[in-house]
Amino acid sequence: METSAAFEAQRLVLVKIYDSQESFEAEAIVLYVRPTGLGLVFREFTPESAALLQKWMIKALDSEMAPL
DSSP: OBOSOOOOTTOEEEEEEEETTEEEEEEEEEEEEETTEEEEEEEEOOHHHHHHHHHHHHHHHHHHHSOO
C-alpha cells in the first residue's frame, strides 16, 4: 500500500478503504516496509468486504485490459 505513514514490520493494522458509498475493512499485518509504502497480509475480513475487494480488483484489471 502506498503511504507516508511509518509502521514497523509485523505490526497489526486496521485497513479501511473507501470508494463512493462503499468501504472495505480488514485486519492486516505489515509484511514489509519500503520508503514509499508497505506490503500487507490481510488476516480477517467479512465475506462482504472480500466480495467488494474482488469487485474492485476485477474493475481495475478490466480498465487496464480495455483497448485504447
